[in-house]
Amino acid sequence: MKKSVTTFATGKAKGEKLTMLTAYDYSTAKLIDSTGIDAILVGDSLGNVMLGYEDTISVTMEDMIHHGAAVARGAENAMVIIDMPFMSYQTSIYDAVVNAGRLMKEGRANGVKLEGGTEVAGAIKVIVNAGIPVMAHIGLTPQSINSFGGYKVQGKDEAAAAKLIEDALAVQEAGAFAVVLECVPEKLATLVTEKLYIPTIGIGAGAGCDGQILVYADMMGMFSDYVPKFVKKFANVGDAMRQACTAYVEEVKQGSYPAKEHTYAIDDQVIEKLY
Numbered sequence: 001m002k003k004s005v006t007t008f009a010t011g012k013a014k015g016e017k018l019t020m021l022t023a024y025d026y027s028t029a030k031l032i033d034s035t036g037i038d039a040i041l042v043g044d045s046l047g048n049v050m051l052g053y054e055d056t057i058s059v060t061m062e063d064m065i066h067h068g069a070a071v072a073r074g075a076e077n078a079m080v081i082i083d084m085p086f087m088s089y090q091t092s093i094y095d096a097v098v099n100a101g102r103l104m105k106e107g108r109a110n111g112v113k114l115e116g117g118t119e120v121a122g123a124i125k126v127i128v129n130a131g132i133p134v135m136a137h138i139g140l141t142p143q144s145i146n147s148f149g150g151y152k153v154q155g156k157d158e159a160a161a162a163k164l165i166e167d168a169l170a171v172q173e174a175g176a177f178a179v180v181l182e183c184v185p186e187k188l189a190t191l192v193t194e195k196l197y198i199p200t201i202g203i204g205a206g207a208g209c210d211g212q213i214l215v216y217a218d219m220m221g222m223f224s225d226y227v228p229k230f231v232k233k234f235a236n237v238g239d240a241m242r243q244a245c246t247a248y249v250e251e252v253k254q255g256s257y258p259a260k261e262h263t264y265a266i267d268d269q270v271i272e273k274l275y
C-alpha cells in the first residue's frame, strides 16, 4: 500500500521508527522501494552525488523534476518527496507555491521538502494550504552553506539551540507533516523530538529522532568525495562496481567477453550468401 503522511503520523503516535533514503533514478528507486521503506527523498544532494557540483546551490527546478519523475515511476509503495531547490521558494510565497505545484504535477511527488525555520514558515503555510504535504528541514541546511561558512554541527550553544527549537515549533505550526534535523547534537535532537507532535527525521542527529534518512550513495559506499561522521557504510558497492568494471575492461581486451552464450545466432546459409 502507498505510504503517505498518515504513515508518518502513525509512526510518531506508535513510536515506530520511520525510514527514508534518497534516490535520484528509476532503477535505484525501484530497488529501495522493494525493501518496504517508508519514503524516498529526491534530495537536492543530487547536485553533489549525481551531477558532481561541490554544493547544492546550482541545482535547478528542471533537475528536480527530471530526477523526481524517474524516482516516482520506480516507487510503487514509498512516499516520494522532492526537494525544492535553492531559490525556488525563498524569492516569494507565490514562487514557493507555484514551484511546489510543479514538483507535484510534473515530478509526480507525493510531497515536497524545503529548508529553513521561522523564515520559511509563511511559504510552508501557503504550500500546505494548496494541498501539498511539506517536510521541513532545519539544523544544517546545505542551501545556506555560504552563510554557515562550512558544513558544521548546528545548535551547539544556548542561543543556537533555542533558535533550533523555535524553528522546529514554527514549521510544525505552519503545517509541516515532518521535519528533518540535520547535524544536530543528539541530546538537542531528542529534546526537539519530545517537544513536537510531528515526527523528526534525523541525519547526523542521533537515535532519539522518530526516523532516519541517509543519502543512499553514502551508505552504499559509492560516494567518497566527502563522507560525514554520521554516515555508516552498510555496503561497499563502490568497490564492487570498480571490480566489475575492471573485470569487464580486461575481458573485452582479452576477447573472453562476449562469449558464445552472450551472442545471437544466424543461419549459416544466410550468412554464406553475404560473403
Ligand code: KIV
Residues within 6 Å of the ligand: 022, 041, 042, 043, 044, 045, 046, 083, 137, 180, 182, 203, 213, 214, 215
Ligand atoms: O538533499 C538531501 O539529500 C537531503 C538529505 C540529506 C536530508 O536534504
